[in-house]
Amino acid sequence: MAASPKLPAFDPADPLGLDDLLEPEDLAVRDTVRGWAADRVLPHVAEWYEKGELPGIRELARELGSIGALGMSLEGYGCAGASAVQYGLACLELEAADSGIRSLVSVQGSLAMYAIHRFGSEEQKQQWLPRMAAGEVIGCFGLTEPDHGSDPAAMRTRAKRDAGGDWVLGGRKMWITNGSVAGVAVVWAQTEEGIRGFVVPTDSPGFSAPEIKHKWSLRASVTSELVMDDVRLPADAVLPEVTGLRGPLSCLSHARYGIVWGSMGAARSSFEAALEYARSREQFGRPIGGFQLTQAKLADMAVELHKGILLAHHLGRRMDAGRLRPEQVSFGKLNNVREAIDICRTARTILGANGISLEYPVMRHATNLESVLTYEGTVEMHQLVLGKALTGLDAFR
Known part of the structure; x- marks a missing residue:
């Protein structure tokens, strides 16, 4: 009998082995955006948040343009033409830094640029999209x-x-x-x-x-x-290629897809902060990560975090195949943002009083996600989208 292949080591950062689903090009995009965020956002974002400002936003936009993050899933006009999964990975890494940075990129690419790219005239596309892709125009x-x-x-x-x-x-x-x-x-x-x-x-x-x-x-x-x-x-x-709500709603669907990924970035950052804290914080003579109740919290957080990333990946593959329906985007946003908020709140309990401090990212992510929960479709609206799809009955009015 042939020997069983040696199993890879368990990776706490990737417990389901989801990186195996990614191509080298996907990993390169992820690592580029993660590196940019670590260098340009993470050292400063707590101060920006405390002051309620985003200084140097135009410079940040140009830098994001230089790494191909603006309108990155669009084709032509200086856009990167990246896959939906690659765009999603970028959103995850940006929101792991801060939801505000991911919002800057989402609104630029998935709303403003997407609307012009899909519904605009050739003259409008030529006038605006190359400069927007470069971050020269927000x-x-x-x-x-x-x-x-x-x-x-x-x-x-x-x-x-x-x-x-x-x-x-x-x-x-x-x-x-x-x-x-x-x-x-x-x-x-x-x-x-x-x-x-x-x-x-x-x-x-x-x-x-x-x-x-x-x-x-x-x-x-x-x-x-x-x-x-x-x-x-x-x-x-006027945008010549669309009349009616189909125009703005299709733009919102594209942006909501980015939120499905991005919310998991905020959740990952909070989970990682809680895990590190649980390993190092001692009470009653040992790290709190060695207590059953803390391990139960960490296990539940990890399960929901990586289920959410797997869901985002699945939706991304469907988008790349041209098979992603708006109802499926609602499914993803409804689930992932709700679970991300719950992960942040649970992480806060592990950190105790330190969880409310800007020395840690948890409370910042939690408060940001309260906006993400309701913008581009409230919980109730996405529930009704799914309810209508499931029953065939319209309950909006």
Whole structure:
């Protein structure tokens, strides 16, 4: 009888051996983004979070462009043309540093750039995408309004044609990542033809983006209101290839996919902090990691963390094969963000009082994830998406 092959050693950082699913190119992307985040974000992010600012965001955007992280899953126009799995791995590594950094990249690539790439004219693509891919121009995405979040069909922002063919845009958008530093905004508005998207240079007269302060979540991120006061746009400012909610919702689905991965980055960072703490923190004469209750917490956290990464990987392979449905993205966001928050909260209990300190990443990740839980689709909306898919009955209204 042939000898049984020698099993690889158990790796606490990869207990399911998920790295075996990755190609060398995937690992190279992951390691590049992880290295950039370790060098440029982790040494400073606690201070940024405490001060509620993201200094040097334009420089950070150019650096992210230089490593191919902006619009990385798009083809052409200076974009990297990476696979969905590679984009997901990048989101995981960015959010392991901070959700605000991943949000910067997601909004740039999966919302603003994706909208122009998929629905824009060739002239719009040529004008904006190469500079956005390089990080020379930051973009934002205006859909949510002060009174309309989960019900975008009821948006009040309006665009009307005037006698000369120009568009006149008026309204407000709220909770817009990158808004006050953006050079271009993709804004969705009601028109006589239905909901349309507009490519709006932010230096247009009548456009302003006051920054939102006093946040207790996503503090290392730029969040703004968009105010359009009779902004005049040329006839060709409209995205020509889509009318209706299909446009913004398809962009959101692409961005939500990144969250499926990214949330696991925040969870991984918190788990690793708890594991290291449990190995070194002594109580009653020995490390707390040697007590049964602490080991039970660590085991449950590891199970949910790596199940979530496996789910993200599966969805990424489906996206690469052109088989990923929006309902499956809802499945991933609903599960992974909820589990990530639970992992952070459990990690906090292992760290005890130290868990609330910015010396450790756990509370920062936990508060950031409270925003991730509700933006780009609340828990309830994703539950209803799945409920409708399961029953065939629409419970939204």
